[in-house]
Amino acid sequence: MxxxxxxxxxxxxxxxxxxxxxxxxxxxxxxxxxxxxxxxxxxxxxxxxxxxxxxxxxxxxxxxxxxxxxxxxxxxxxxxxxxxxxxxxxxxxxxxxxGSGVLASALCMDKWRAKGLVSLKGVVTPAAQEVFSLEQAEQAASVIGYPLVVKPTNEGSSIGVSMVNKAEQLAEAFKAARRYGPVLIEQRMTGIEVTAGIIGGVALPLVSMKGADEFYDYKAKYLADDTVYECPVDLPADVVAAIQEMALTAFSALDCRGWGRVDFMLDAEGQPNFIECNTAPGMTSHSLVPIAAREAGLxxxxxxxxxxxxxxxxxxxxx
Known part of the structure; x- marks a missing residue:
């Protein structure tokens, strides 16, 4: 392929x-x-x-x-x-x-609705709720349980994203995300982060990434020189194939075309969970699609x- x-x-x-x-x-x-x-x-x-x-x-x-x-x-x-x-x-x-057209672009920018659509196709995604107030955030946290990821529904590049391990951190995290609009309160996965680039209907080799800090944030993505990338990833071949198939399923469910990148986190049992789909991924010296393409010989x-x-x-x- x-x-x-x-x-x-x-x-x-x-x-x-x-x-x-x-x-x-x-x-x-x-x-x-x-x-x-x-x-x-x-x-x-x-x-x-x-x-x-x-x-x-x-x-x-x-x-x-x-x-x-x-x-x-x-x-x-x-x-x-x-x-x-x-x-x-x-x-x-x-x-x-x-890249993708109007519908797919709008859907993928809205992480809440993207999660809902891909789940209808059987793609697993972490439990989450979209909220608009701190009271709603607290209610969502009590249902989902800690640890959590708190992030803007409609932003990328980890802007406004916080890792929340306990209730005392929630208010500050909600405030940081709310600057950008609706907020997503999402169950935090504890496994590795992997991503599948897609071009021409083909899923590229998977890339895993780990920043020096707690998570793969804006600094790790674009500025730091100590971010660790792994391609191909150290996962069993059947798991890699399953993630690539999930990526293609999500890409299709969201009506994407051309090229893009689908991100996953693994849970404690190693089950991949859909996080989001990017319709115009980064193309910087640190970016993931070029890393995957290079591994594929491109x-x-x-x-x-x-x-x-x-x-x-x-x-x-x-x-």
Missing amino acids: VEHILQKLTIRPEQFGKVAVVMGGWSAEREVSLMSGQQVFDSLTSAGVDAHAVDAGRDIAAVLNDGRFDRAFLILHGRGGEDGIVQGSLELAGIPYT DFPSLCLHILADTLSTEELAA
Whole structure:
């Protein structure tokens, strides 16, 4: 399966036309997006693609139309870029773009609803409740039990996330997450964290990661040099295959397309639990999809070209 995606790309760089690498934006993940976007831009230009870095504003569709861009490589993270808003504006403008469409983008940004949908397909996910007040958070904690993860329902990159081991920590954690909107109170898994990158309908080799601190937070993801990555992961082959299958099931249930990343935590018994699905994962030097792709034999420029190739129409592919 992995060999299939390595072999199928026979695209000439000029077939992509003028490409906007859309990055930045106005979300809490702006800086991460700029880092990802620069890496993608550098790789596409080195591969001979006519790529242009575009810092997204709310007029992004007009900017791309006025600039006569043929397609967009969307590497926006967070709300306003990864939640279907920009995707909808590009649909109206008739500009092809990478990654998932409006529905999938919106669903995956909403962790609460994403968990509900994948569970209908038999994918296990930790017990959780969405809350809007500290009183509701306390009630949820009493039902779910400690330890907990407290996080914004609609953010990524571990922004606003806290590990809560006892009741005395809950109020501060709720306040930190509530800054970003609704809050998810979720059962905390005690096993390792693993992630499955997906491209072209194929689940890439799994990656596990561990930060030097208590959990894999923003610092560990993008800044620290002591984060430990393992690919391939040290898990039995049948467990790896089961996680990859769960990732593909969740990806399909959420109507995702093109590429993405599905995250899991293992519980104390080693059972994988779905945490979330990312429709525009990080593409920085520390990011997980490039690590998995490299293990599958796909270097970073080739990965970017594969992602971009999904925007080509049948007619363009035949040209």
